[in-house]
Amino acid sequence: xxxxxxxxxxxxxxxxxxxxxxxxxxxxxxxxxxxxxxxxxxxxxxxxxxxxxxxxxxxxxxxxxxxxxxxxxxxxxxxxxxxxxxxxxxxxxxxxxxxxxxxxxxxxxxxxxxxxxxxxxxxxxxxxxxxxxxxxxxxxxxxxxxxxxxxxxxxxxxxxxxxxxxxxxxxxxxxxxxxxxxxxxxxxxxxxxxxxxxxxxxxxxxxxxxxxxxxxxxxxxxxxxxxxxxxxxxxxxxxxxxxxxxxxxxxxxxxxxxxxxxxxxxxxxxxxxxxxxxxxxxxxxxxxxxxxxxxxxxx
Amino acid sequence: xxxxxxxxxxxxxxxxxxxxxxxxxxxxxxxxxxxxxxxxxxxxxxxxxxxxxxxxxxxxxxxxxxxxxxxxxxxxxxxxxxxxxxxxxxxxxxxxxxxxxxxxxxxxxxxxxxxxxxxxxxxxxxxxxxxxxxxxxxxxxxxxxxxxxxxxxxxxxxxxxxxxxxxxxxxxxxxxxxxxxxxxxxxxxxxxxxxxxxxxxxxxxxxxxxxxxxxxxxxxxxxxxxxxxxxxxxxxxxxxxxxxxxxxxxxxxxxxxxxxxxxxxxxxxxxxxxxxxxxxxxxxxxxxxxxxxxxxxxxxxxxxxxxxxxxxxxxxxxxxxxxxxxxxxxxxxxxx
Numbered sequence: 001x002x003x004x005x006x007x008x009x010x011x012x013x014x015x016x017x018x019x020x021x022x023x024x025x026x027x028x029x030x031x032x033x034x035x036x037x038x039x040x041x042x043x044x045x046x047x048x049x050x051x052x053x054x055x056x057x058x059x060x061x062x063x064x065x066x067x068x069x070x071x072x073x074x075x076x077x078x079x080x081x082x083x084x085x086x087x088x089x090x091x092x093x094x095x096x097x098x099x100x101x102x103x104x105x106x107x108x109x110x111x112x113x114x115x116x117x118x119x120x121x122x123x124x125x126x127x128x129x130x131x132x133x134x135x136x137x138x139x140x141x142x143x144x145x146x147x148x149x150x151x152x153x154x155x156x157x158x159x160x161x162x163x164x165x166x167x168x169x170x171x172x173x174x175x176x177x178x179x180x181x182x183x184x185x186x187x188x189x190x191x192x193x194x195x196x197x198x199x200x201x202x203x204x205x206x207x208x209x210x211x212x213x214x215x216x217x218x219x220x221x222x223x224x225x226x227x228x229x230x231x232x233x234x235x236x237x238x239x240x241x242x243x244x245x246x247x248x249x250x251x252x253x254x255x256x257x258x259x260x261x262x263x264x265x266x267x268x269x270x271x272x273x274x275x276x277x278x279x280x281x282x283x284x285x286x287x288x289x290x291x292x293x294x295x296x297x298x299x
Numbered sequence: 300x301x302x303x304x305x306x307x308x309x310x311x312x313x314x315x316x317x318x319x320x321x322x323x324x325x326x327x328x329x330x331x332x333x334x335x336x337x338x339x340x341x342x343x344x345x346x347x348x349x350x351x352x353x354x355x356x357x358x359x360x361x362x363x364x365x366x367x368x369x370x371x372x373x374x375x376x377x378x379x380x381x382x383x384x385x386x387x388x389x390x391x392x393x394x395x396x397x398x399x400x401x402x403x404x405x406x407x408x409x410x411x412x413x414x415x416x417x418x419x420x421x422x423x424x425x426x427x428x429x430x431x432x433x434x435x436x437x438x439x440x441x442x443x444x445x446x447x448x449x450x451x452x453x454x455x456x457x458x459x460x461x462x463x464x465x466x467x468x469x470x471x472x473x474x475x476x477x478x479x480x481x482x483x484x485x486x487x488x489x490x491x492x493x494x495x496x497x498x499x500x501x502x503x504x505x506x507x508x509x510x511x512x513x514x515x516x517x518x519x520x521x522x523x524x525x526x527x528x529x530x531x532x533x534x535x536x537x538x539x540x541x542x543x544x545x546x547x548x549x550x551x552x553x554x555x556x557x558x559x560x561x562x563x564x565x566x567x568x569x570x571x572x573x574x575x576x577x578x579x580x581x582x583x584x585x586x587x588x589x590x591x592x593x594x595x596x597x598x599x600x601x602x603x604x605x606x607x608x609x610x611x612x613x614x615x616x617x618x619x620x621x622x623x624x625x626x627x628x629x630x631x632x633x634x635x
Contacts, residue, residue, distance in 0.1 A: 031444070136317055136613065137324075140571055141605050144590055145325065145598060148332055226453040233455055234575060236590055248459070252576070258462050258474060267463060271456055278451045286447065 025290050035283025042277055046095035049088040057081045057089065065255050065263040075265030077247070078255045083269040086247055091273065093155045093243040094225055100159025101166060101224030106217045108163070109170025110209075114201060116171070117178025128175070134168040143227065147236040154240075162227050170216050177209055211292035215285050222281050229274065244270035303621055310617060314610045319378075321606045325599035326377050329362070330370070336595055337362055361388050362596050386603070387596030391588070397600040401582070405604070407477055408570050408581030411498055412563065415505025420559055422506075423513020428548060430514055431521035442514060449511030455572040458504040462576055465500060473497050475578050501577045509562060516558060520551040553623060557616045564612025 026032050060080035068075045074083035116127040142165065152158045181187055182205075190200045206213075231237050232245025235253065239246060247270045251257040257267040329336075337358060344354035359376075368376075380386070386397035426442055433439035449457075466474025473479070477497050482490040524530065524547050533543050571583035578584070582601055589597040 132313075133317060133320060136606070136609055137321060138605050138609055141586060141602050142324075144571065144586060145328055145602050148590055148593075148595075148598070149328055222451060230453060230455055230572060234571065234587060236587070248455075252459065258459075258467050258576075261467055264463060264467065267459060271459060274456055275452065279448060282444070282447045282451050286444065 022291055025287055029287075032283050032287035035280045035287065038276060038280030039284055042091070042095065042280065045088055045091045047092075050092050053085050053089050057085050065260070065266060067262045068265045072265075074269045075262070077266050078250060078263075083247075083265050086242055087244065087269045087273050090241075090243040090247060090270070093241055094229060094245075097155040097159040097162070097228050098221045098224035100156055101162040101227070102217050102220035104160060104163025105166045105170055105220040105223075106213060109167035109216070110174050110213055112167065113171040113174025114178055114205065117175040118182060118197070118201060118205070124175075127171075131168050131171045134165075135172070139165055140227070140230070143231060144234070144236055147231065152231075152237055152240075158228050159224060162224050166220065166223060166227075170213075170220070173216065174209065174213070177212060178205060181205055181208060211288065215288050215292075218281050218285055218288075222278055225274065225277060229270070244273055303618070306621060307614070307618060310614045314614055317610050318603070318607060321603055322378065322381055322599075323374075325602050326374060329595045329599055330373070332595065336593060361390065361394075386600040389589075389597040390594045391592045391597070397597050400585070400597060401600055401604050404580060404582045404585040404601075407579055408574070408583065411501045411573075411579070411581075412505060412570060414498075415502040416509055416559070416563055418502070419506040419508075419510040420513055420555075423510045424517045424552065424555065427514045427517020428521055428551070431518045431525070431551075434518070434522065443518060446511040446514035446518070449507060450515055451511070452508075453572075454504065454508045455576065457507050458500075458573050458576040461500055461504055461507075472499050474500055474576075477579050497577075497579075501573050501579055504573050504577075512558075512562075513555070516555055517551065520554055521547060524551045553620070556623065557620045560612050560616030560619060561609075564609035 026036070058081070060076060063072070063076050063080045065078050066072060066076045066080070072082045072084070074087075076082055077086060112127055112131065116124045116131075143161075146161070150161065152161060187200060187204055190204050229243070229245035229248065232243060233248040233252075235249045248267065251263060251266040251270075255263040255266055257263040340358045340361060341351075341354045344357055345351060349357065384398055386401075388394050389397050389400045392400045423446075426446075430439045430442035430446065434443070462474045465472045473493075473496055477494065478484075478490065479493040479497075482493050484490055527550070530543065530547060533546060570581055571587055573579065574581045574584040575587060582605060586598065586601040586605070589595070589601060
């Protein structure tokens with residue numbers, strides 16, 4: 001009993017230390033706080049944003065691709081809808097698809113990387129050949145070619161396809177981490193004790209790689225956003241629902257936002273959203289890097 | 300030497316397998332496109348008054364495989380065409396062979412990519428060294444964050460922003476097409492000047508999009524080398540800073556040459572966005588147009604060419620690396 005109490009109190013202390021460390025890292029560079037706030041803002045926008053607007057955004061035929069004004073801060077689109085409203089309502093599709101992409105990328109990538117690095121031998125060879133092959137085939141051209149056969153009709157399907165095409169990098173990285181970790185003392189000790197593989201992988205390997213995996217997941221979110229917005233922007237996918245890529249496509253190729261300055265707001269809206277999301281994730285990853293790699297905290 | 304030859308043989312074998320895999324993928328995609336474009340083409344020709352056999356023959360030339368027969372027969376026919384560099388004919392380019400259309404487009408992609416990448420490589424490396432040495436200072440921090448940001452922003456966002464600013468808001472640079480049609484093609488000042496002017500924004504986009512990656516890669520490479528024993532030893536021996544600096548730079552730059560070769564291969568495929576935004580008639584735009592026009596033979600060819608360029612870049616990168624780094628040459632399997 002006392003042993004149990006002791007261990008739980010040390011882990012509570014560790015947790016407290018951890019959060020104190022997080023706070024210290026955040027405080028040292030306020031830019032990281034901005035990143036965290038922005039990420040939360042995007043989550044809020046994706047979850048609750050569309051609720052603030054009617055299902056059918058009000059059209060204003062007298063203001064078609066109008067420049068920014070007091071009522072419409074970033075102007076209107078080619079049907080007279082407010083650009084900011086479009087960005088907010090369009091965020092759900094984009095963020096949901098990106099989340100699905102990231103989860104699949106990380107789960108499949110981590111699974112294959114762990115298995116390959118831990119088992120070594122023949123399975124490792126086969127899996128890594130496969131991973132190399134995936135990494136060699138250029139992603140965007142493959143997606144473009146696939147778009148002739150697949151329709152990526154919902155956000156979840158889109159995320160599924162992007163995730164299944166995107167795990168290569170994570171698998172390679174996790175494998176090399178596993179290879180270096182399995183030679184460390186604590187893993188060798190666990191193996192020497194004859195603990196089952198499930199225990200070693202689940203209780204020893206995974207926790208020490210968790211921060212690394214979390215960072216990869218955040219990066220995969222941005223990758224998912226870029227890929228799908230890019231596909232919609234290029235116009236190879238059918239118009240599904242309002243989303244940022246669709247906005248870019250309409251702005252550039254239908255409203256001539258690159259020729260007529262009055263339509264620029266229509267272009268700037270989604271671009272700004274993508275830029276802010278990138279900034280947010282870069283800042284948060286930077287902070288995480290320092291929290292989990294104490295060696296980077298140089299004086 | 301023997302080691303290098305063995306590596307080369309291994310790479311070539313793997314490259315050939317990859318090309319076969321990608322060719323297979325594009326074959327099956329064309330076969331599984333809804334509406335069966337191959338059969339539709341035969342039917343169209345028959346309706347235009349051609350007899351069945353001639354229509355099938357014409358379709359074979361167009362798509363590179365027999366419209367009839369089992370999947371396996373069609374596949375072997377397609378693959379044997381591939382061995383003869385016969386990728387079929389383009390529907391949209393007045394029936395020109397796909398290989399010829401690809402060659403035309405490739406030159407518009409290769410030159411801007413090359414210039415943009417080399418430019419960003421040089422600037423990025425210099426900034427990377429600086430960011431590594433001053434990594435505790437404000438400036439180093441700013442450089443590193445700007446590197447991560449530029450590395451993170453997708454190409455199309457950069458391209459659209461540059462186009463919006465320099466071609467629309469302050470129209471000082473052309474943002475559309477590869478050259479002004481006013482000029483007679485050839486070696487005259489007007490034509491070349493126009494070519495160069497039109498290339499500025501696409502090249503700048505390539506350069507900015509890859510520059511962040513170079514800073515980050517060089518910074519981490521330099522930081523690793525800084526921790527090496529031989530640098531410490533050099534410092535203890537009281538060597539001049541400039542010599543130590545040369546030690547650092549020379550050792551840190553090695554891994555980056557590999558990435559350089561790889562990125563040259565990758566950019567050929569990533570050119571799609573930039574070429575679409577600036578209406579630049581390279582391989583990326585060709586691939587995109589072939590998809591919207593349903594020109595499947597051309598689509599498969601462009602996809603194959605982009606992949607082959609990546610495979611070749613991979614092989615070159617590895618050979619180059621083993622040629623300049625003695626550790627790789629002698630050790631073969633240093634670490635797995």
